[in-house]
Amino acid sequence: DAMVIQNPRYQVTQFGKPVTLSCSQTLNHNVMYWYQQKSSQAPKLLFHYYDKDFNNEADTPDNFQSRRPNTSFCFLDIRSPGLGDAAMYLCATSNRVGETQYFGPGTRLLVL
Amino acid sequence: GESVGLHLPTLSVQEGDNSIINCAYSNSASDYFIWYKQESGKGPQFIIDIRSNMDKRQGQRVTVLLNKTVKHLSLQIAATQPGDSAVYFCAENRNTGFQKLVFGTGTRLLVSP
Numbered sequence: 001d002a003m004v005i006q007n008p009r010y011q012v013t014q015f016g017k018p019v020t021l022s023c024s025q026t027l028n029h030n031v032m033y034w035y036q037q038k039s040s041q042a043p044k045l046l047f048h049y050y051d052k053d054f055n056n057e058a059d060t061p062d063n064f065q066s067r068r069p070n071t072s073f074c075f076l077d078i079r080s081p082g083l084g085d086a087a088m089y090l091c092a093t094s095n096r097v098g099e100t101q102y103f104g105p106g107t108r109l110l111v112l
Numbered sequence: 113g114e115s116v117g118l119h120l121p122t123l124s125v126q127e128g129d130n131s132i133i134n135c136a137y138s139n140s141a142s143d144y145f146i147w148y149k150q151e152s153g154k155g156p157q158f159i160i161d162i163r164s165n166m167d168k169r170q171g172q173r174v175t176v177l178l179n180k181t182v183k184h185l186s187l188q189i190a191a192t193q194p195g196d197s198a199v200y201f202c203a204e205n206r207n208t209g210f211q212k213l214v215f216g217t218g219t220r221l222l223v224s225p
Contacts, residue, residue: 007188041218042216042218044219045212090156097166098143098211100161101158103155103156104155105154106155108153
């Protein structure tokens with residue numbers, strides 16, 4: 001089945017230690033998104049790639065970066081995680097911006 | 113931040129009842145709306161969508177109603193089951209030069225046996 005895969009499902013890191021979360025898709029969608037979701041809140045868009053074009057949200061901290069080496073993979077890099085970055089990180093894809101987004105299962109990040 | 117508002121944070125129903133989850137949106141330029149279901153520890157799951165040229169759309173046990181006059185969206189779940197217990201988010205595609213999916217604050221649906 002076509003799907004969005006996120007690894008790992010749970011990630012523990014130390015305060016200030018860089019961490020990378022990964023997302024892959026078999027849907028062959030053009031757009032890949034990264035969201036941050038904190039407990040009992042709606043997902044908050046961090047940025048997205050339309051093909052190779054990177055689109056950052058205005059309020060996304062510089063601490064968050066992303067890479068998309070090819071159509072299938074997209075990475076979220078947190079350069080210096082703080083305690084406030086502990087959250088669920090969701091990857092989503094869509095064929096075009098403005099169309100239905102399909103989400104992966106998420107990676108729950110814990111910062112010690 | 114930006115958000116689509118929901119009136120009720122928690123909705124409790126009995127198994128077999130019909131559930132109605134409401135959502136208000138503020139942007140008249142929004143042209144596409146989606147309902148997602150999110151179970152604990154999982155990613156949001158697409159349920160049903162509707163475009164702004166429609167008033168109603170039906171799926172399996174779910175119906176979405178769109179009232180553009182009052183900027184209101186609802187999700188109706190027929191014969192609610194315990195497996196329907198989750199947080200439900202509405203999302204609108206704001207088409208204001210750059211398209212962006214904006215999520216509402218979410219409603220928790222609790223279904224009692």
